[in-house]
Amino acid sequence: MTRREEGFVLVAMIWIIAILAVVTLGFAHRSLLDQRAAALALDHSKAQYLARGSVNYAVADMRNKAFMEGLLAQARAQLHGTRGGFRARSVAPPAANVRLTDKAPNLIETGGMYSADSGGEGNTASYSVVDAEGRISVNTAPEEVLDNIEGLGMRTVFAIMRRRGSELSPEERAPFLAIEELRQLEDIDEDAWEGDDDSPGLRDLFTIHGDGRINVNTASREVLAAIPDLDESTVDRIIGYRQGDDGKLGTGDDRQFRSLDTMSSDLEINPTDLAPLARYCTFESHFFTITGFATQRQGKVRAAAQAVVNIQPGSAVVLSWSEGEFGP
Structure with missing residues (x-):
């Protein structure tokens, strides 16, 4: 093989190595992007489930209070039947007695209500209740x-x-x-x-x-x-x-x-x-909008869920459910 042919082979090998390097880097970059996308999707799923859980937490709390109010109403009715002169007044719906803007640092840690305009920094799960x-x-x-x-x-x-x-x-x-x-x-x-x-x-x-x-x-x-x-x-x-x-x-x-x-x-x-x-x-309400918020990655990934709840005797019924971005 002549020196000219050897040079041609060397140049060809260099080009092949360069092309393979570019292809390898491309695949590596694509794999990295896929990995980041998968991690982002996972974090968003976590945030979405936390937002749903926040709403379900609030709904369960309302149902428990409505159930207790129902028991109280029954007790008053029995008292009215056994003692003349006592008349049970209508019981306010449970959430009507809750201060709608009470705030807790993090629902996961302490429970409670959290306003929609409170920032969402860090990994949080929270909810707000609005009287419709x-x-x-x-x-x-x-x-x-x-x-x-x-x-x-x-x-x-x-x-x-x-x-x-x-x-x-x-x-x-x-x-x-x-x-x-x-x-x-x-x-x-x-x-x-x-x-x-x-x-x-x-x-x-x-x-x-x-x-x-x-x-x-x-x-x-x-x-x-x-x-x-x-x-x-x-x-x-x-x-x-x-x-x-x-x-x-x-x-x-x-x-x-x-x-x-x-x-x-x-x-x-x-x-x-x-x-x-x-x-x-x-002076009483029976319809409330509950909005759950959750964040991951120090607030960079956010999710929300929203439900409209009707307080009925002894229970709380979810009338509608939606998910997405809900601004204040």
Whole structure:
């Protein structure tokens, strides 16, 4: 073999080695990517199962409380039957007595409730509970309440009432199945729907659940402001009483109203000023939205699950379940 041929063979071998090296590096890189993707998928699955478990934890807690309330109601009924003059009052749904923004560092460690806007740093599992009846039901709220909502035009209210169709038969009516359906109606633009830092958007005022009455113990200032004939000073008194001594909602000293009879004394206000509440409000709730959150990889991988729960005598029924990203 001549030197020229030997040189050609050497160059060819170098090229072959280079090509094999590139192919090997390519396979190695692909394997590394596959490994990372598999690890990421595994972490996301872990987070998703933790989010589901958080919701199931809250549902189980509600069911236990509803069961205990049912036993208490039975005991009161028996007492009423054996001792004249005692009348068991209606028992508030279990979650109505829970401060909806109580926070625990980590559900896995201590249990409890955790707000959606609390960050999600680290590996956490947590849940939040929102009272659906602290909002305005787009399906059952009286028309005059809808008329009072700032940002909701006359044509939009008309479209809502037409869809609800009080003059139609139950088979012909088309109730809203999700509040997002409101975005398809006239005059509801993105700004009105999303809101801003100064005022909440329409999406934060509505629910599709409930009988149309608003829970005065959990309603926001903007929701209370939509109650016809309820003046602003009364709304301020209601919020101020609920805030407790520290002047903040969602803390340990928050207070609740038990009934309309005691509300006037609690607020030191004329009972006639509370007349609108007797028509449009309630002090108990039966529909709650539970959102479970979980993170892995110090918050880089996140998952959420959400359930709507109906509190019934002795139990809590899950009406719907969804999974995905749920923002505050």
